[in-house]
Amino acid sequence: MTRPEVGGFVRAWATSLHATRFVPMTRDERRTLLYGLADRLAGALVAAEFDPTVGYRVGVELVRAEYAVPECLGRTVALLTTRLLDDLDLAGDGTARDRLGALVDALATGFARAAHDATLDAQEATRLAAWAARDRAMRTLRAHEVEFRRAALQDPLTGLANRLRFMDWLADAAARDGTRLGLCRIDLDGFQAINDALGYGVGDRVLCAVADRLGVLADEGGYLVARLDGDRFALLVLDTGAAEDVTKVADRALATIVEPVRVDGNVLPVTGVAGVVELAAGEADAEETLRAAEIALRWSRADGRGWSLFEQERSARDVARYRLSAALPGALGRGEFRLAYQPLVSLDAGRLAGVEALARWHHPELGVLGPDRFIGLAEDTGAIVPLGITLLEQACRQAVAWLRYARGPFYVSVNLAVRQIRQPGLVANVAEILDRTGLPPAALQLEITESAALGADTETFQVLRGLTDLGVRIVVDDFGTGYSNLASLHIWPLHGIKLAGTFVEHLGTQAGHDAFLGAVVSFAQRLGLAVTAEGVETAEQARRLRGIGCETAQGWYFGYPVGPDQITRQLRT
Numbered sequence: 276m277t278r279p280e281v282g283g284f285v286r287a288w289a290t291s292l293h294a295t296r297f298v299p300m301t302r303d304e305r306r307t308l309l310y311g312l313a314d315r316l317a318g319a320l321v322a323a324e325f326d327p328t329v330g331y332r333v334g335v336e337l338v339r340a341e342y343a344v345p346e347c348l349g350r351t352v353a354l355l356t357t358r359l360l361d362d363l364d365l366a367g368d369g370t371a372r373d374r375l376g377a378l379v380d381a382l383a384t385g386f387a388r389a390a391h392d393a394t395l396d397a398q399e400a401t402r403l404a405a406w407a408a409r410d411r412a413m414r415t416l417r418a419h420e421v422e423f424r425r426a427a428l429q430d431p432l433t434g435l436a437n438r439l440r441f442m443d444w445l446a447d448a449a450a451r452d453g454t455r456l457g458l459c460r461i462d463l464d465g466f467q468a469i470n471d472a473l474g475y476g477v478g479d480r481v482l483c484a485v486a487d488r489l490g491v492l493a494d495e496g497g498y499l500v501a502r503l504d505g506d507r508f509a510l511l512v513l514d515t516g517a518a519e520d521v522t523k524v525a526d527r528a529l530a531t532i533v534e535p536v537r538v539d540g541n542v543l544p545v546t547g548v549a550g551v552v553e554l555a556a557g558e559a560d561a562e563e564t565l566r567a568a569e570i571a572l573r574w575s576r577a578d579g580r581g582w583s584l585f586e587q588e589r590s591a592r593d594v595a596r597y598r599l600s601a602a603l604p605g606a607l608g609r610g611e612f613r614l615a616y617q618p619l620v621s622l623d624a625g626r627l628a629g630v631e632a633l634a635r636w637h638h639p640e641l642g643v644l645g646p647d648r649f650i651g652l653a654e655d656t657g658a659i660v661p662l663g664i665t666l667l668e669q670a671c672r673q674a675v676a677w678l679r680y681a682r683g684p685f686y687v688s689v690n691l692a693v694r695q696i697r698q699p700g701l702v703a704n705v706a707e708i709l710d711r712t713g714l715p716p717a718a719l720q721l722e723i724t725e726s727a728a729l730g731a732d733t734e735t736f737q738v739l740r741g742l743t744d745l746g747v748r749i750v751v752d753d754f755g756t757g758y759s760n761l762a763s764l765h766i767w768p769l770h771g772i773k774l775a776g777t778f779v780e781h782l783g784t785q786a787g788h789d790a791f792l793g794a795v796v797s798f799a800q801r802l803g804l805a806v807t808a809e810g811v812e813t814a815e816q817a818r819r820l821r822g823i824g825c826e827t828a829q830g831w832y833f834g835y836p837v838g839p840d841q842i843t844r845q846l847r848t
């Protein structure tokens with residue numbers, strides 16, 4: 276027995292042919308015969324080269340083995356068409372189904388021919404029976420096929436087309452040269468929560484309600500709609516002219532979804548988000564088109580918008596960002612992050628009072644990357660915590676070396692990310708680094724953002740207090756860009772503020788601005804806060820800042836961020 280999986284089929288076949296033969300055969304003989312025949316049929320179904328004459332020969336052999344009455348053929352054909360594919364696990368295989376049709380056809384022909392040859396008397400009846408059986412068989416096969424196709428292409432819950440069918444549509448649309456097409460992907464918001472809170476039954480009803488509405492929309496507009504899986508729906512718009520043709524569909528789809536769904540007396544609010552892509556046929560295949568819409572959908576979620584339109588440039592930026600963020604930990608290990616230092620100059624004496632440490636990524640392929648390219652990523656992934664510590668230690672070590680040349684107080688100012696402040700153990704880490712490097716705490720300044728300082732809770736307060744208790748200076752960076760409130764500053768353990776560059780930019784250009792900034796500076800000073808101005812680019816700006824009493828300044832006018840050696844040279848002269 277080469278094919279044990281036909282065993283069940285053979286037993287059924289043997290049973291059904293039992294007593295149709297005039298000359299009795301033993302059960303074993305019958306099974307051996309039928310096994311051989313079944314094995315050949317099964318072999319033909321899966322052979323590399325299909326040979327339909329196998330069916331013909333099986334038909335002939337049945338007659339030769341004296342299974343020659345029309346009934347034998349009828350039962351054989353019935354069994355073949357209802358059972359064999361299932362037993363061989365080929366029910367879903369279109370090729371196997373086609374082959375089985377051809378084999379049954381040939382078997383009936385072979386049987387009829389052999390029966391004809393065998394008994395002229397029985398010929399007519401046999402032929403008729405053969406054709407009737409064949410006809411029946413084909414009809415059964417076709418019915419199965421329709422049923423099978425329906426099941427394969429339709430979502431059983433909502434009755435919409437399923438993913439398979441949608442991808443077929445999409446592939447067809449993408450192949451229609453010279454046309455454009457659009458795809459709108461829709462997800463429901465918080466659908467899992469409905470399932471969790473109210474059960475799958477309610478979840479299913481919500482999906483059906485949404486499917487119905489989208490179905491109506493698609494019918495009216497002539498779009499194609501499908502449920503891909505879960506709460507993921509898609510609309511295909513053919514022959515579009517421009518992106519608006521699809522974004523309008525997205526608008527309407529989202530509007531129809533928001534109608535609350537009534538289930539068992541519950542009124543469930545439903546909302547969704549969409550991702551839209553519109554492109555020329557041939558620009559992308561079906562998978563790529565769907566993926567573009569999925570990406571746009573994620574943008575909608577990230578940006579808190581109803582729908583977003585896919586853009587190649589943004590996607591490329593995302594990919595580049597993703598690559599950078601994946602490369603970040605390795606780069607940290609290889610020491611690719613180094614600090615540039617920008618002078619902080621005291622305005623009255625013109626003396627170098629300190630430097631701000633600014634992170635740079637010396638990327639082996641992309642060159643030197645500024646912090647705007649990677650600090651945000653490092654914050655998102657959490658890599659900012661080890662990165663920040665590494666940079667802090669680098670800055671402190673460098674500052675210790677500089678203190679040997681400094682002829683007066685000198686400090687290094689290091690930026691702290693919000694996430695670092697929220698990280699437990701920051702105070703201990705800073706204390707350790709000061710200890711290890713031997714930097715006097717007063718020579719370290721930490722810059723925190725307005726939001727970290729002012730949107731803060733008692734925990735942040737404790738952290739800032741802990742840092743000031745170490746003797747480290749704390750300043751609020753980019754003061755004035757957020758919702759700062761000068762009056763609330765005094766309750767925080769702070770040493771000063773850094774006025775955002777936009778304040779400096781407007782000096783001398785807007786009526787009343789200088790007076791306003793002067794008031795801010797003197798108020799801050801009355802609270803005991805030192806004021807540093809950022810982004811000073813001209814001598815005029817420096818003069819005006821000195822005029823309003825600002826103590827320290829930073830900007831291109833005084834010096835660009837540079838490598839540590841240049842600062843060393845400046846300190847020595």
Ligand code: C2E
Nearest residue numbers: 633634645646647650666690691692810811812830831836
């Ligand atoms: P920031 O703390 O406000 O740093 C000042 C930025 O302004 C620096 O950009 C500096 O190069 C730039 N700048 C200096 N003088 C002038 C000027 O006269 N005109 C103009 N237009 N710009 C000037 P950079 O180095 O690209 O840093 C950007 C931001 O990245 C920083 O803004 C800071 O928020 C962040 N950052 C830099 N290094 C670190 C770091 O080590 N840790 C953290 N958490 N953030 C950092």
Ligand code: CA
Nearest residue numbers: 631690722752
């Ligand atoms: Ca800063």
Ligand code: CA
Nearest residue numbers: 752753773809
């Ligand atoms: Ca700043």
